[in-house]
Amino acid sequence: MNNKNLRIPKRIKRSDQIVESVKRWVALNKVQPGDRLPNERELMEQFECSKGTVREALKSLEVQGLISVRTGPNGGAILERVPYDKASELLRNFLHFDQPTGPEIYALRTLVEPEIAALATARVTEADLEDLDALVKRCEVAPKTFEERIEQRIAELDFHILLAQRCDNPMLAFIGRFLNDMLRDLLIFKKSALPEQLEFSAANCNYHKQLLEAIRARNVSGARKLMHEHMKSAEHFNHELEGQLSQHFLGATNS
Amino acid sequence: MNNKNLRIPKRIKRSDQIVESVKRWVALNKVQPGDRLPNERELMEQFECSKGTVREALKSLEVQGLISVRTGPNGGAILERVPYDKASELLRNFLHFDQPTGPEIYALRTLVEPEIAALATARVTEADLEDLDALVKRCEVAPKTFEERIEQRIAELDFHILLAQRCDNPMLAFIGRFLNDMLRDLLIFKKSALPEQLEFSAANCNYHKQLLEAIRARNVSGARKLMHEHMKSAEHFNHELEGQLSQHFLGATNS
DNA sequence: CTAGATTTGTTCGTATGTATC
DNA sequence: TGATACATACGAACAAATCTA
Numbered sequence: 001m002n003n004k005n006l007r008i009p010k011r012i013k014r015s016d017q018i019v020e021s022v023k024r025w026v027a028l029n030k031v032q033p034g035d036r037l038p039n040e041r042e043l044m045e046q047f048e049c050s051k052g053t054v055r056e057a058l059k060s061l062e063v064q065g066l067i068s069v070r071t072g073p074n075g076g077a078i079l080e081r082v083p084y085d086k087a088s089e090l091l092r093n094f095l096h097f098d099q100p101t102g103p104e105i106y107a108l109r110t111l112v113e114p115e116i117a118a119l120a121t122a123r124v125t126e127a128d129l130e131d132l133d134a135l136v137k138r139c140e141v142a143p144k145t146f147e148e149r150i151e152q153r154i155a156e157l158d159f160h161i162l163l164a165q166r167c168d169n170p171m172l173a174f175i176g177r178f179l180n181d182m183l184r185d186l187l188i189f190k191k192s193a194l195p196e197q198l199e200f201s202a203a204n205c206n207y208h209k210q211l212l213e214a215i216r217a218r219n220v221s222g223a224r225k226l227m228h229e230h231m232k233s234a235e236h237f238n239h240e241l242e243g244q245l246s247q248h249f250l251g252a253t254n255s
Numbered sequence: 256m257n258n259k260n261l262r263i264p265k266r267i268k269r270s271d272q273i274v275e276s277v278k279r280w281v282a283l284n285k286v287q288p289g290d291r292l293p294n295e296r297e298l299m300e301q302f303e304c305s306k307g308t309v310r311e312a313l314k315s316l317e318v319q320g321l322i323s324v325r326t327g328p329n330g331g332a333i334l335e336r337v338p339y340d341k342a343s344e345l346l347r348n349f350l351h352f353d354q355p356t357g358p359e360i361y362a363l364r365t366l367v368e369p370e371i372a373a374l375a376t377a378r379v380t381e382a383d384l385e386d387l388d389a390l391v392k393r394c395e396v397a398p399k400t401f402e403e404r405i406e407q408r409i410a411e412l413d414f415h416i417l418l419a420q421r422c423d424n425p426m427l428a429f430i431g432r433f434l435n436d437m438l439r440d441l442l443i444f445k446k447s448a449l450p451e452q453l454e455f456s457a458a459n460c461n462y463h464k465q466l467l468e469a470i471r472a473r474n475v476s477g478a479r480k481l482m483h484e485h486m487k488s489a490e491h492f493n494h495e496l497e498g499q500l501s502q503h504f505l506g507a508t509n510s
Numbered sequence: 511c512t513a514g515a516t517t518t519g520t521t522c523g524t525a526t527g528t529a530t531c
Numbered sequence: 532t533g534a535t536a537c538a539t540a541c542g543a544a545c546a547a548a549t550c551t552a
Binding site for chain 3: 545
């Protein structure tokens with residue numbers, strides 16, 4: 001009754017065939033973002049199927065973030081670059097039943113953030129430097145309220161996210177942004193149980209200031225080194241935090 | 256005419272609402288993989304919509320890899336862990352218009368593989384060790400044919416993929432596997448233009464042998480160190496390769 | 511092995527909403 | 532404002548897959 005048979009669909013679904021066809025077409029013909037796909041009627045004729053089936057295929061492509069669909073004249077499906085949010089959402093789903101813990105996220109961050117800092121140093125613009133400066137300044141003053149404390153932590157993460165976005169290597173950029181997004185979610189999720197950690201905030205703020213200086217001076221190896229120290233420090237404080245939390249709520253070290 | 260207006264859909268689609276509802280339900284009620292969703296009829300009643308709309312929502316969830324759907328009695332939609340292949344495919348789509356180059360992949364690999372080796376060392380089973388040994392042995396003999404050469408390279412990557420799968424940290428495991436998959440694709444895609452690189456193969460095989468010994472001895476720091484050297488070496492050879500390729504096909508250093 | 515029950519999969523026709531011209 | 536072209540949604544009917552007796 002409950003034995004796990006291998007699921008080998010005898011008949012591949014029509015709509016999936018259409019999805020594959022469109023993907024091949026995009027890959028082979030070097031279709032660019034913004035180019036239009038054939039409209040529903042043409043697709044119906046080309047694949048000899050009904051409107052509903054075409055719609056299902058388009059829906060599938062839309063869910064994957066590959067196209068966007070607009071109504072009206074000159075509407076229809078157009079090819080899109082997959083937006084970061086889509087990719088992020090889908091990777092989150094993958095991790096849903098293996099929720100990364102704080103220490104796991106920090107472990108990965110320690111590996112990638114130094115390289116992100118190094119790559120970003122060569123590419124940030126003057127405007128970026130101003131934005132980074134504004135984010136640092138927001139963390140300088142001592143937080144008065146609970147909300148302010150959370151906001152400062154988020155500003156810290158935004159500092160890292162901006163660097164990740166300026167990073168040349170697309171995969172490194174994605175991973176960096178994703179990790180900081182995960183921390184942001186974790187922060188918001190269990191913020192009510194979060195102790196103050198004044199030292200942590202001060203250390204972060206200090207590192208960010210030094211990092212900003214190194215980046216402004218286009219000092220690549222300096223930025224890499226600083227970021228590594230920063231991550232080691234953050235990892236340490238997170239370890240401390242997890243210890244405190246598990247004292248309060250035994251067995252609640254995860255998620 | 257062609258100005259990029261922000262797309263702010265005034266009316267959120269009915270099927271997307273259903274998707275969000277189901278996701279919330281899964282997150283809040285701690286639904287486990289294997290649990291059944293309500294069938295189409297019940298969903299129609301619950302959301303007061305037609306069969307087509309329910310099907311569209313289910314399709315969306317299926318594309319995201321969150322459910323699988325079967326026909327027949329006891330059929331219907333059941334919650335699934337998102338399989339690696341789905342997540343991998345979707346991340347590939349995200350990177351489609353920013354195809355990572357060889358050097359970019361190697362740069363990331365150098366960062367993560369040493370840690371993967373360290374984490375995996377503590378967790379590989381005896382059976383895994385045998386599999387790893389078999390993969391190493393496949394690369395020991397000198398390749399006679401062109402196909403054999405490619406197969407050996409793939410066996411090398413499988414070595415890394417197995418380690419990644421045994422890795423404790425789910426994100427690190429995913430990234431490691433994904434990077435090696437990308438290299439595999441790159442290899443197959445431009446294999447016809449691939450020069451022999453005897454030194455490279457020999458170096459890889461040697462490193463893998465030493466790694467296997469370190470892992471068997473559960474020597475964590477040794478495995479980490481060896482893997483780092485291995486990656487540096489591979490990065491170097493890849494750099495050499497890219498140089499050769501760009502001499503042959505000027506301007507074809509990418510993809 | 512067959513027949514029937516159950517549930518998803520596909521199609522058609524129609525109606526409605528919405529953005530562009 | 533109205534016409535047009537397209538996506539969105541509904542309902543009914545039928546097809547196909549799969550389990551059970």
